[in-house]
Amino acid sequence: xxxxxxxxxxxxxxxxxxxxxxxxxxxxxxxxxxxxxxxxxxxxxxxxxxxxxxxxxxxxxxxxxxxxxxxxxxxxxxxxxxxxxxxxxxxxxxxxxxxxxxxxxxxxxxxxxxxxxxxxxxxxxxxxxxxxxxxxxxxxxxxxxxxxxxxxxxxxxxxxxxxxxxxxxxxxxxxxxxxxxxxxxxxxxxxxxxxxxxxxxxxxxxxxxxxxxxxxxxxxxxxxxxxxxxxxxxxxxxxx
Amino acid sequence: xxxxxxxxxxxxxxxxxxxxxxxxxxxxxxxxxxxxxxxxxxxxxxxxxxxxxxxxxxxxxxxxxxxxxxxxxxxxxxxxxxxxxxxxxxxxxxxxxxxxxxxxxxxxxxxxxxxxxxxxxxxxxxxxxxxxxxxxxxxxxxxxxxxx
Numbered sequence: 001x002x003x004x005x006x007x008x009x010x011x012x013x014x015x016x017x018x019x020x021x022x023x024x025x026x027x028x029x030x031x032x033x034x035x036x037x038x039x040x041x042x043x044x045x046x047x048x049x050x051x052x053x054x055x056x057x058x059x060x061x062x063x064x065x066x067x068x069x070x071x072x073x074x075x076x077x078x079x080x081x082x083x084x085x086x087x088x089x090x091x092x093x094x095x096x097x098x099x100x101x102x103x104x105x106x107x108x109x110x111x112x113x114x115x116x117x118x119x120x121x122x123x124x125x126x127x128x129x130x131x132x133x134x135x136x137x138x139x140x141x142x143x144x145x146x147x148x149x150x151x152x153x154x155x156x157x158x159x160x161x162x163x164x165x166x167x168x169x170x171x172x173x174x175x176x177x178x179x180x181x182x183x184x185x186x187x188x189x190x191x192x193x194x195x196x197x198x199x200x201x202x203x204x205x206x207x208x209x210x211x212x213x214x215x216x217x218x219x220x221x222x223x224x225x226x227x228x229x230x231x232x233x234x235x236x237x238x239x240x
Numbered sequence: 241x242x243x244x245x246x247x248x249x250x251x252x253x254x255x256x257x258x259x260x261x262x263x264x265x266x267x268x269x270x271x272x273x274x275x276x277x278x279x280x281x282x283x284x285x286x287x288x289x290x291x292x293x294x295x296x297x298x299x300x301x302x303x304x305x306x307x308x309x310x311x312x313x314x315x316x317x318x319x320x321x322x323x324x325x326x327x328x329x330x331x332x333x334x335x336x337x338x339x340x341x342x343x344x345x346x347x348x349x350x351x352x353x354x355x356x357x358x359x360x361x362x363x364x365x366x367x368x369x370x371x372x373x374x375x376x377x378x379x380x381x382x383x384x385x386x387x388x
Contacts (some may be wrong), residue, residue, distance in 0.1 A: 006317075010370065013321045017328030024292065024300075024333045032288045061283050071276075171288050196336075 030045030045106050054140065054168045056096055060104055062136040065112045065158075065189065072109035073212055074102075074237045076220075076230070079197055079207040081144050082125035083118040087206040088191035090225040091146035097227040102234055109213055112142060113193040115205060119153035124181075128162045130189045132172055139175070140169040210237060244373040247312050248366040250323075252367040254309030261302035264351055268296055278322030287345050289337065297337070301355055304330050308362060320369060327363040334359055358363075 061069060074097075082085040102108035114129060116122035125145050132141040144165045150156025159178070166174025180186060200209060206225075210233055211217035223229045265374035268285055284290060290297055304326055334356040341348050 009317060009321050010324070013324035014328060016321075016325035017332065020325065021332035021336075022330035025336045027292050028289060028333075028336070031292060032344075047361065059283065061285075173294075 013113065017235045028101060029074045033056070043170040047144065050144060050145045050148055050164060050168055053096065053118065054144065054170060056099060057140050057142055058170055060099070060132075060139075062139055064133045064136075065114075065130070065138055066109060067110035067112070068103040069106040070109060071107055071212075072103075074108045074234060075111060075217065076102075076234065077111045077113060077209040077217060078082070078107055079113045079115060079193075079202045079205055079209075080142075081115050081118050081122050081205045082129065082142065082157075083149065085149070085152070086225060088146040088149040090206050091143060093225055094227040094230055095146075098230055101231075106107040107166075107238055108137070108210075108234055112138065113123065113196055114142075114190075115193060115197055115202070116190070120154065120159040121150075121153055124157040124162075126190070127181040127186055128157075128166070128177060128185045131183065132169065134180055134183065134185060134187070136168050137172040137177075141165055144168060147228045212237065212240070218228055246369045246372055247315070250312035250362055250369070251309045253358055253362045253365060254305045254312060257305035257355060257362060258302055258309065260351055260355045260358065261298050261305055265296060265302055268298060277350050280341070280345075281349040281351060283347035284341055284345055284349035285373035287369050288338050289345065290369060299328075299360075300333055305359075305362075308366070312366065320366065322369075323366050324363075327359065327366050328358045330357075331363050336353075 037138035057067065060067060063070075080090075088221075098108070099112075103110060112129075115128040116126045129138050129141040129145060130136045145157075148161065148165070162178060163174055166172055166177045200219075206222070208222060208230075209217035210220050220230065220233050264285070268290075292300060306322045308326050308330075311319045311326075334352075337352065338356060341352070
């Protein structure tokens with residue numbers, strides 16, 4: 001007879017629970033370690049061959065096209081084409097500093113609206129970046145693509161480059177990223193960025209809007225592509 | 241408290257836990273913004289510990305709460321044992337994730353804490369059922385022996 005709550009049944013339940021818990025914990029530890037190892041061992045060659053800082057955004061929350069705490073008081077929206085040289089200049093000269101001083105500190109949240117109007121390489125690159133957004137790593141891929149940008153429509157966005165970029169990003173499953181480039185979520189985001197660009201009257205890239213999170217965003221007048229004008233604009237918004 | 245009431249209470253707590261897990265899962269899938277008092281929810285949710293073999297931990301939590309809830313409604317010692325196993329495993333894994341949040345990620349997700357709390361209450365209810373169970377709640381392996 002097996003009675004509910006009998007010592008034998010309770011012991012069996014505890015034993016099964018211990019096995020299940022041990023399996024779950026082992027899988028979690030192994031999974032987390034392979035994420036780390038994925039960036040530190042396997043793609044070491046790939047990382048060496050790439051410009052940019054794969055660790056730049058480590059630990060900063062991301063969701064889809066958003067970077068930084070959703071509670072940040074100010075939101076900065078960037079419209080960019082991954083082939084646009086001025087966008088790459090901004091990504092090199094302003095972005096790391098703004099991330100360090102405003103995003104990492106939880107004061108500014110950034111949203112990327114990717115456009116692909118310069119040519120086929122723009123579309124190929126953007127789709128990969130948006131697919132990485134499914135794994136909360138879009139901004140890492142955008143950062144590395146800008147850092148390794150090639151000549152406009154020169155065929156620089158190769159499968160090899162995307163694979164190396166994917167492998168260099170901490171915690172990103174590069175294969176899953178490449179497979180997700182035509183997913184419904186990517187198509188939806190492509191459409192929504194184009195619609196937003198028309199609504200915001202975007203005439204070129206890079207273009208920026210900033211304002212209180214959840215409130216009305218206004219265009220940022222870009223006088224130079226380093227961090228200084230953005231600092232002034234963001235500081236003014238944060239002081240309100 | 242009767243065993244029947246404890247079973248119903250367990251089902252109610254399991255439903256609440258499933259709702260919390262479903263909310264975390266929905267936000268992870270790109271829905272609304274996560275309401276987070278500690279500010280660490282996004283950090284925890286975007287860490288490599290928020291997935292297990294490619295499956296979001298919130299999805300595992302949802303499956304566990306639903307399964308325990310359903311098993312709690314079944315009047316059978318084996319269903320109780322299955323619920324007990326799952327609940328204890330969930331509490332142990334939850335404790336591990338709590339340590340990870342504090343010691344590794346350095347951020348706390350308050351929804352995860354709510355989920356942990358509900359799972360602990362649920363485990364206590366399942367355990368209490370064993371105390372409150374009438375002696376008649378048995379699964380016979382041999383009718384002749386149980387009648388003897």
